[in-house]
Ligand SMILES: [Zn+2]
């Protein structure tokens with residue numbers, strides 16, 4: 001037991017041996033960001049690294065997704081585990097000045113998925129070199145996490161029929177936690193997200209003669225106010241919910257004295273429990289349609305389920321906790337993290353297989369959180385993430 005603990009503590013040090021090459025690879029991916037379902041050069045880099053380790057690789061699962069397999073010294077247990085990294089960048093113009101900053105205007109690795117790829121490749125290098133486990137490891141390199149539901153795309157492409165993991169794990173870097181801290185809980189981690197649009201058909205007219213028009217801007221404003229009463233007055237205060245609008249479009253800035261004929265609003269809805277989603281969806285539609293009707297207009301609402309909630313399974317969270325305490329020490333583990341209202345499409349994998357999702361602290365620099373135009377992944381944390389993934393495999397699939 002004490003021997004195992006010593007070797008686990010050394011795991012991060014042994015991962016650090018590959019820090020240089022993984023950091024270079026991470027920065028190469030950072031400099032060449034690709035958006036969801038366009039991750040071809042990223043896939044080329046990942047494939048080349050995995051093939052150099054002697055691993056079989058399949059491309060094109062979930063369009064630009066990629067899967068590799070590592071077999072243990074023995075495989076007669078029949079046990080399997082899936083580890084996921086997401087690969088896509090975001091449509092933000094990078095303002096950072098690091099030498100490896102984005103070469104593509106309007107695209108950057110602002111969510112650190114470049115780091116996630118490097119971490120999983122570091123784990124692959126260790127596992128392919130040692131193979132101290134009985135079973136198979138599937139490495140899922142997933143496209144399009146940023147709103148494209150790339151995980152669902154891989155699942156629809158037969159991911160779990162062709163590479164069936166008994167349990168799945170994934171991480172996300174987290175700037176506002178100290179570098180190297182591992183944080184999670186044994187239940188809901190991230191909220192579900194839905195999106196909606198509300199189109200209001202009023203009646204255009206002259207701004208000086210508003211009584212002859214039906215003003216969609218005023219109606220839209222009432223709808224925004226009324227929709228903001230749904231969470232405070234229709235949802236049980238002990239349940240979590242958020243509704244936010246992200247755009248309100250109508251008219252033209254140069255059209256003086258013109259009441260436009262239509263307006264369109266866009267927004268998103270967050271929830272954890274299906275019964276809360278039902279309330280949010282029905283009240284949103286009733287409110288928008290009802291307010292518009294009362295004011296002489298017609299509103300049509302489009303409501304779309306996007307990502308389900310990301311929920312850790314208790315047994316896998318317990319496994320993660322054991323491993324994390326051994327690898328990074330008790331002082332660097334938060335096992336009762338509060339859920340976040342953010343969303344994550346690893347949720348689709350957790351709907352299919354038990355598993356756990358955790359955060360890896362980055363030690364935030366100057367307030368640069370995820371999606372900030374000067375955000376950059378902290379390379380010092382690559383060995384920590386790789387060590388947790390590798391230790392999860394060795395713990396879940398003992399020789
Ligand atoms: Zn993101």
Ligand SMILES: [Zn+2]
Pocket residue numbers: 111112113145172
């Ligand atoms: Zn992300």
